[in-house]
Amino acid sequence: MSTQAPPAPTCEVHNPTEQWLRMDRIPHIWCPGCGIGSSVNCFTDALEKSKIPRDNVSIVSGIGCTGRTAGYLKLDSFHTTHGRPIAFATGLKLANPKLKVVVYSGDGDLFAIGGNHFIHAARRNMDMTVICVNNMTYGMTGGQVTPTTPLTAKATTSPYGNFEEPFNLPYLAESCGAVYVARWTSFHVRQLSKSIREALLKPGFTFIEVVAPCPTLYARRNRLGAGIDAMKYYREQSEIKNGAPTRDVALGFQSKIICGKFVDTSRPTWLEAQVQQHRAVLGDKFTLAENWEGVGEPRED
Amino acid sequence: MSQVEKAKPKIRGEVIVDRERCKGCYFCVEFCPTDVLAMSEDFNLKGYHFPEIIAADRCTGCGLCGAYCPDFAIFGHRI
Numbered sequence: 001m002s003t004q005a006p007p008a009p010t011c012e013v014h015n016p017t018e019q020w021l022r023m024d025r026i027p028h029i030w031c032p033g034c035g036i037g038s039s040v041n042c043f044t045d046a047l048e049k050s051k052i053p054r055d056n057v058s059i060v061s062g063i064g065c066t067g068r069t070a071g072y073l074k075l076d077s078f079h080t081t082h083g084r085p086i087a088f089a090t091g092l093k094l095a096n097p098k099l100k101v102v103v104y105s106g107d108g109d110l111f112a113i114g115g116n117h118f119i120h121a122a123r124r125n126m127d128m129t130v131i132c133v134n135n136m137t138y139g140m141t142g143g144q145v146t147p148t149t150p151l152t153a154k155a156t157t158s159p160y161g162n163f164e165e166p167f168n169l170p171y172l173a174e175s176c177g178a179v180y181v182a183r184w185t186s187f188h189v190r191q192l193s194k195s196i197r198e199a200l201l202k203p204g205f206t207f208i209e210v211v212a213p214c215p216t217l218y219a220r221r222n223r224l225g226a227g228i229d230a231m232k233y234y235r236e237q238s239e240i241k242n243g244a245p246t247r248d249v250a251l252g253f254q255s256k257i258i259c260g261k262f263v264d265t266s267r268p269t270w271l272e273a274q275v276q277q278h279r280a281v282l283g284d285k286f287t288l289a290e291n292w293e294g295v296g297e298p299r300e301d
Numbered sequence: 302m303s304q305v306e307k308a309k310p311k312i313r314g315e316v317i318v319d320r321e322r323c324k325g326c327y328f329c330v331e332f333c334p335t336d337v338l339a340m341s342e343d344f345n346l347k348g349y350h351f352p353e354i355i356a357a358d359r360c361t362g363c364g365l366c367g368a369y370c371p372d373f374a375i376f377g378h379r380i
Contacts (some may be wrong), residue, residue, distance in 0.1 A: 013317065015367060015376040030371060032324035032349065037371025045368065187332075189368040227371075228327040 020044040022074050029068060033227020035186030035212025036066055036133050040073070042189050043104070043131065046196035052100050058092060059102045060085040062109035065139040065214075066132075069104045083113025086121045089128050097271055097295050100200060101127070107134040108146040111167055115147070122176035122205045124270040129199045129206045132169065135214035136251075143217030150253040154221045168250040173207040174263050180206035181246065181263035186213065187234035188259060195261060203299060204269050211257060224254070271295045314362020314379050316354055322374035325349035329366035329375050335359040338366065 017040070030036050047057065054075065061070035063082040070077035080088045089101045103110075110118055110132050121128065136153065138144045143156040148169065152161040173181045180202050184192040192210060199206035213219060213230030224230060234257065241249075242260040249258040268276065275296030279286045288295065316337060323345060329352050330338045337360045341353040352375060354360075360377060367376030 013315075013378055015317075015319075015373055016364075016378075017367070017373050017376075021373065027322055027324075027372065032372075033326040033328075034371055037373065038328070038369050041368050041370065041373070189365070193368070226326075228331055231328060231331070 016048070017041050017044050020047065020074055021072055025072055028072055030065060031214075031216045031227075033213060033215040033230075034065070034139075035135070035210070035214075035227065035230075036069065038186040038189060039131070039133055039192065039210045039212060040069060042193040043069075043102075043196055044073070045193045046200060049193075050197045050200045052200060056098060057100045057102065059104055060089045060092065061103070062105040062114060063140070064106040064109045065135070066104065066106035067109060067140075083109055083115075084117065085109065086114055086117035086126075086128070086130065090117075090121060090126050093127055094271070097127070097292055101129070102200070103128055103130045105130075105132065106139070107132055107136065107148040107169075108138045111147045111169070111172075119172070119176045122173055122178045122207070125177055125179060125204045125267055125273075127203055127205070127269040127271060129196070129208070131196065131199075131208050131210065133210045133212050134169065135212050135218060137214050137218040139214050139217055143214075143221060148251070149218075150251055150255070153218070153253045155218070156221070166251070168246070169209045170207075170249050170262050171246040174246045177205065177267075178207045178263065179204035179265050179267060180208075180261075182207075182261040183209040183211065183249065183257075184259050185211040185234040185238055185257060187231050187238065188240075191240070191259070198261075198264075202264075204267065211251070222253075312358055312360075312380065314360040314377050315357070316360055316366060316375060316377045318352055318354070319374045320345045320351040321347070322372050323349055323351040324372050324374075325351060326371060328369040328371065332369050333366055334363065335361060 058076040059070050060078050061067040062085040070079045085103045085105050089103050093101045136149050145155045145157045147167045149162045170181045182195045213227045215227040238257040238259050240260045246262045338352040339355045340350045345351050362379035364377045
C-alpha cells in the first residue's frame with residue numbers, strides 16, 4: 001500500500017468513512033439493520049482521531065460476517081482461516097513490532113474456534129487490539145449456537161432454546177489478563193469510538209466487545225423484530241457502569257446490558273517482558289532482533 | 302424586524318444521502334436528535350425505502366446519522 005494520502009474527493013464533501021474503505025467493494029454484504037457497519041464507522045473515526053499513520057496499522061479478521069471487515073477497510077489487512085486471526089496477528093506483531101495490529105472479528109470466530117488463541121494472547125499480554133462484534137450467533141453459516149448465545153435463546157441448532165451457559169466475555173478477557181476491557185453496543189457510537197481510540201493507543205492486549213444486532217438470524221428466530229428494534233432495546237435496556245466488576249456483567253436473553261470501560265491497567269507486554277528477561281540473564285551477550293529497536297524501553301504510562 | 306430575523310433559524314449543518322446505497326434500516330431516522338429525517342415513500346433501485354430530509358433547517362451537523370449508518374449511505378457535516 002502506498003504511503004500517500006488518499007486521493008482528494010471529486011465532489012465537495014464525502015462521507016468521512018469512505019476514505020478508509022475499499023469503495024470498489026461497497027455495497028457490502030451485511031444485511032439491512034446489521035450493527036457491524038456502525039461499528040466500522042466507530043473504528044474508522046477512532047483511527048482517524050488516534051493519528052496513528054495509516055501505514056502502521058494492519059487489520060486481521062477471521063471468518064464470518066464480521067470477518068468481512070478486513071476486506072472492506074483500506075488498510076493492510078488479512079482475512080485468515082477460521083478462528084486464527086489472533087494467531088496470525090501475534091506473528092505479525094513479532095515480525096514487525098512497530099505495527100499497530102488490530103483483530104476485528106466475531107464472537108464465534110474469536111471464542112469458539114479461536115478461543116484457545118484468545119486466552120493465550122491475553123495471558124501473554126500480546127500487544128494488539130481485539131474488537132469482537134458479538135451478535136450472539138453464527139450469522140454467515142445460518143444461525144447456529146455460539147459460545148455467547150444467551151440461555152433460552154432459540155437458534156438453528158437449539159430450536160427448543162439454548163441450554164448451554166454462555167461466556168461472559170469481559171470476565172473471560174479480564175481473568176486471562178487483558179489490560180483494557182470494555183463493552184459497548186452498536187447504539188453507543190460515540191462512546192465506542194472513544195473506547196477504540198483509547199484501546200488503540202494503549203500498549204498491551206486490549207479487548208472491546210461490541211454487542212450488535214443480527215436481524216436476519218438471531219432476531220428473526222427469537223421474534224425480536226428488525227435491527228431498529230434491537231437498537232431501541234439497547235437504548236432502553238443498557239446501563240453504563242464504568243469500572244463495574246466484570247463477573248457481574250454477564251448477558252442474559254433480552255436482559256439489561258451493562259456497558260462501559262471495566263478494566264484499564266498496565267503490565268509489561270510479551271515483547272517487553274521477553275527483552276527484559278533476556279537482557280537481565282544474558283547481559284552483554286544479548287542483542288535485539290532486527291527491527292526490534294525501542295522494544296523493552298521504559299514507557300511513560 | 303429584528304424579531305423576525307431571530308426567529309429564522311441559522312442553518313448549521315447539512316445531511317447528504319446516497320439513496321442507492323441505503324438498505325432502509327431506519328437507524329438515521331430514529332436516532333437523529335433533531336428529527337431532520339423521515340423515511341421516504343419512494344423506493345431506490347434495490348427496492349428499499351430511503352431517508353429524505355424533511356427539515357433541513359433543524360440539522361446541526363452533528364454527524365450522528367453518519368456514525369450510525371451501517372451502509373455508509375448518509376452523513377452530516379457542519380457548514
